Amino acid sequence: MYGFVNYALELLVLKNFGLSVWEQIKKKAEIAMEGQFLVRQIYDDEITYNLIGAAVEILNIPADSILELFGKTFFEFCQDSGFDKILQVLGATPRDFLQNLDALHDHLGTLYPGMRAPSFRCTEKDGSLILHYYSERPGLEHIVIGIVKAVASKLHGVEVNIEIIKRKGEPLDDDEVERSQQIASSSSDMNLSNAVDGDGLRETNNNDEGKHCLSEPTSAIAGRRRRSATEILSKGRCPFASQQKNSQTSCANRTTDKNPSSDSNFEGIKNDGNSDNEFSSRRPSHPSIHLHESFDESKANECLRLWKNKSDDIERSDHVQFLITETLGASRTAQTNVEEKEPPDEVDFFCEGSLISPSTFSKIFPFHLMFDRNMKIVQAGKSVSRVIPRVSDSDCPLLEVLEAIRPHLQLTFENILAHINTIYVLQTRPGAMEKQERYLRLKGQMLYIVESDLILFQCYPSVMNLNDLTETITVSHPDINYNFEKQIVSLKSLQIQISLNP
């Protein structure tokens, strides 16, 4: 993860608890590093997880609360780091903002090469907004809650409630969720005595292999590293769980003396002294799987295998879903604003005939693509046809040449209509371009053309670096002049100078 994130965590601790606590956290996280985190450097994810785990132990605050608070501080840090304008233009309401969140992260990917940014998309349910969050990193959903609450409150003057309605690995079908919750609760009752120990893996011990791992596949991933993400976070939920059982010393008692929040002026979160209980009582349906230091890798791998195998035939969610509801007063204001913005009915926006010919349109928008309900390309811009010759064939399926990078969505006509206000990033499939190893990212907007029942993908090539730019320009515009190459060479040397003298 970029040091940008670690540095924000550092600031959070320094601001609220002071330098000595930060040093304690670093020591506990086994980070022997002088000075502060460099925002432009990529650090191993384990460092971030270790820091969070150590913060949970030292501050005696539950992991979820720390992550939420971190989200809030992270947002402020983004604003202070010069991203305030970009955050403001993302949308005037939380809804608009969240709909553009994916585009923001795609853009950030161009500023932070090698960033493994999360992906977001929005859907509606009974008038409320559902935010879908995709990340390859487990257990960070409470950061999203913290950021989204801060954005709504500070940028839009609106308070929002955010509820996690589906976690990664949970059955997609709600009946299945209920069934697995029942199994989980009955087996955790049954198997308390079967637990490895207070800090160990609680197995469901039912006879169905596929449900061995309960609903949290991420727990299985823990075996991959000595102290992996989930292990650290689940340990963080009650860092002293094993001692608690063995020595009858509670979490709170073990940490009271060194709990800096007791003598700091930190107002954000007060620990009730029973973080583990609080955690499990808040999520009765998802018993946290505590991992033991000696939890052996083969068991974890077996869990992962079983989960991947989906031998229970249950379709499981590959991401986290949040239900976001604005508080009453705010939604009334938002409603009024929408009403105010409504154009008068009598204005007619549509013209009778088309004003420009398809060939002129193709010249003006050389990278556009148009496709029908069967996802067959019916029209393509000049440059995109040159770069991906296959698109000029009649009835070329869009999915044969392109795949979706953002949003995280199966590309069907209906899905696109349901996510029409989103920025799309499509990438050529291997072999779609003439040179096997080349690929092209197309970024743009989907527009539904009512009259012809077609979707227009109005896009442009999205490049991640100067090499991409040179490749794209030379392929799509082979007649490009010599000056362009000269300009690229000088841009490259400028880039080297900037990276040498940041």
Ligand code: HEM
């Ligand atoms: C302009 C403002 C922002 C900047 C500069 C920024 C930057 C970053 C960076 C550098 C990372 C580390 C990713 C990596 O190194 O692979 C990150 C991660 C993350 N960002 Fe943003 N971000 C911004 C806004 C937001 C917003 C508004 C959200 C809202 C939810 C958000 C959610 C997250 C989350 C949850 C992660 C953790 C990584 C993961 O889930 O895989 N960010 N961000």
